[in-house]
Amino acid sequence: MKISFPHMGHSYIAFKWLVENIGHECIVPPEPSKRTLDLGVRYAPEFACIPFKILMGTYLEVAEKGAEVIITSGGMGPCRAGYYWVMHQYILNELGKDLEIIAFEPPLCDLKDFWRKLHRLRKSGGLSVREFIQVIKTAWEKIKAIDDIEMRSHEVRPYEINRGDTTRALWKALDMIDKANSVKEIEEARQEGLKVINQVPQDLSRNPLKVGIVGEIYVVLEPAANHYIQIMLGEMGVQTDRSIYLTSYTRESAIINREEDIFAVARPYIKEAPIGGHGVNSIGETILYAKHGFDGVVQLAPFACIPEIVAKSILPKVSRDYDIPVLTLFIDEQTGKAGVQTRLEAFVDLLEKRRESKKRERLVV
Amino acid sequence: MAKIGIPRTLAYFLYFPFWQAFFTELGHQVVVSPPTTKAILDRGVEDAVNDACIPIKIYHGHVAKLIGKADFIFSPRLVSLRRHGDFGTETFCPKFLGLPDMIRVAIDKLPPVIDTRIDLKPGKEELLKACQETGDMLGHEGKEVLAAYKKALAVQKRFNQLLAKGVLPHLALDIIEGKKKEEDLNRDGFDLNIAVVGYPYVIYDPYVNVGLLKLLEKEKARVYTQDILSNKILNKQQKYIPKSLFWYFSNRAVYGGLYFMKQKDIDGIIHVTAFACGPDSMVDKLLEIECNKHNKPYLTVSVDEHSGEAGVRTRIEAFVDMLRYRRATR
Ligand code: SF4
Ligand code: SF4
DSSP, rough: OOOEEOOOOTTHHHHHHHHHHHOOEEEEOOOHHHHHHHHHHHHHHSSSOOOHHHHHHHHHHHHTTOOOOOOOOEOOOGGGGGGGGHHHHHHHHHHHOEEEEEEETTTTTHHHHHHHHHHHHHHHTOOOOOHHHHHHHHHHHHHHHHHHHHHHHHGGHHHHHHHHHHHHHHHHOOOOHHHHSSSHHHHHHHHHHHHHHSOOOOOOOOOEEEEEEEOHHHHHTTTTTTTTTTHHHTTTTTEESSSSSSSHIIIIIOOOOOOOHHHHHHTOOOOOOOOOOHHHHHHHHHHHHHHHHHHHHEEEEEETOOOHHHHHHHHHHHHHHOOOOOOOEEEEEOOOOHHHHHHHHHHHHHHHHHHHHHHHOOOOO | OOEEEOOOTTTTTHHHHHHHHHHHHOOOHHHHHSSSHHHHHHHHHHOOOOOOOOHHHHHHHHHHHHHTTTTTEEEOOEEEESSSSSSSSBBBHHHHTTTHHHHHHSTTOOOEEEEEEOOOOTHHHHHHHHHHHHHHHHTHHHHHHHHHHHHHHHHHHHHHHHTTTOHHHHHHHHTTTTOGGGGSSSSSOOEEEEEEESSHHHOOOOOTTTTTTHHHHHHHHEEEEEESSHHHHHHHHHGGSSOOOOOOHHHHHHHHHHHTTTTTTEEEEEEEEEEOEEEEEEHHHHHHHHHHHTTTEEEEEEETTTTTTTHHHHHHHHHHHHHHHHHHHH
């Protein structure tokens, strides 16, 4: 089968490897571009959230390249994401596209369905159960390595002496992971990759501002959707930490439920959890960032994103109570890079002034 | 005795009889905010987070209207009314889930909020528990609460029976309150049948939909909505879609639409939706595609803060004309 999947940050490197090693042909989804979005906007409902539109565009693009099957995730609510695949399939059918979406619903909800779909992928790829498990394990290691590498790049970037060095090193490191073919090779590539990033010339005398990034998973994870906000901030000399990584996400939401800790922190502000997407997380994580001494928080969300609107309405109180500035960026198809940059610059300015005045206060005391 | 304030929107249109009877039976006075007006909307726009949909803004406005008139605001947290959906996880739109917390942050000088959590997934008995919890907050004994609960169920049942007879909820509410008589309802002189589907707080609030139902009546169209269908009929529709939606009111609208589009004597379907409603981006597209398949005329009416009566009227008139023409040529 010719298989494709949604593009989410750098994860395609691992998924491409997975599809190919199960024995299928992979149609690698292109990084979402203006064209992707235009296609999505044209065929998606007007008020669908931006992840829906971008995925719609991606599916149409990979259909052009011959993809027959899309593999994606389902969901049990409470937000729209779990219903994406149903509507995408409806719309693809209407457009006469011969593209089937196989959606994996959370195994906790419907284990049988989950196994049935896995079985189908394995059988048609011609792998034994043992081989199949090995391939999945290896792909998982790849995703983890990709996350580790990316995390490190965000730590290093604010210290880089030559602008752009870290991002170049990041790509080099990702390329190493891309070429690795076994658990052992991946581990070596991970070590090598981290070294490449660490070797970027840095000015360690800097004391960068620290900003936490919270919000809806897709726009947080897909740099092409958020105008590379972490790179942008890093190059302004700001260290960013984001709450969501694919590995932490799958670990928390599907198998272990460590998310409960975040919910507990948020509880004084919102008594219900989850409310869909990352709505409650955005509140809880803002509190955690404040407690860990971060200078500010950026909330990233698609325009009209339901849970993030709930979070946004409650965040002003959190921001007052914990004395931490929060900038909300709602992203839609009209959002331009320049606009995001201007708002971030103003925000960083504000954070710098606050830091200065706090320092002065301390000196006076 | 306390004054319990209930906002005249959202779940009000389907569940008010229950709560009114419940609180009255316990000896309290129920104060309902007045029907939606521009002033209520404006206040809501001011208080609510600006990215919210119009129904949520209006809710804020209604709550604010009750300040100074009620000792408590009754804003239950609606989590689920049944175990339903592919995974049994049906719930309400995330904005409902966070609603009591949102109004607490957004509205100044708010009286205490009774935000009883209503989650009936585990079973119907949970409703009694929710009532006990609510009664507790107001200092009532278990026995009193049980009696009030039974009374409330009986009243709600009467209301539901009216719906089952085809009386639309806003009229059934009038009948229950004695403002109208069942015999006086206009049942004749219609020459078209139109199904109107959507959320109760959108289709039964004439301010929000700029008088849509009246307009249809004037056009001699008899209106059917999902709320006059039995749960049995509604739930049967589940099998016609690949997966149910996650939200109670959305499922009702979709199931209603799916049922009506298969009825020969229904001439067309109107979906009324609030501008920028998240769940409706899915609901609307689904209904549109299914109506196309069933060759049933379909019209989406999207309402927002600035909807004018004239705009909606033009579209409805054109739709009705088309349906009449279609009828005549068949
Ligand atoms: S969380 Fe936001 S972006 Fe995700 S499905 Fe819900 S509304 Fe859309
Ligand atoms: S279902 Fe739509 S209209 Fe209702 S609260 Fe949610 S977003 Fe608003």
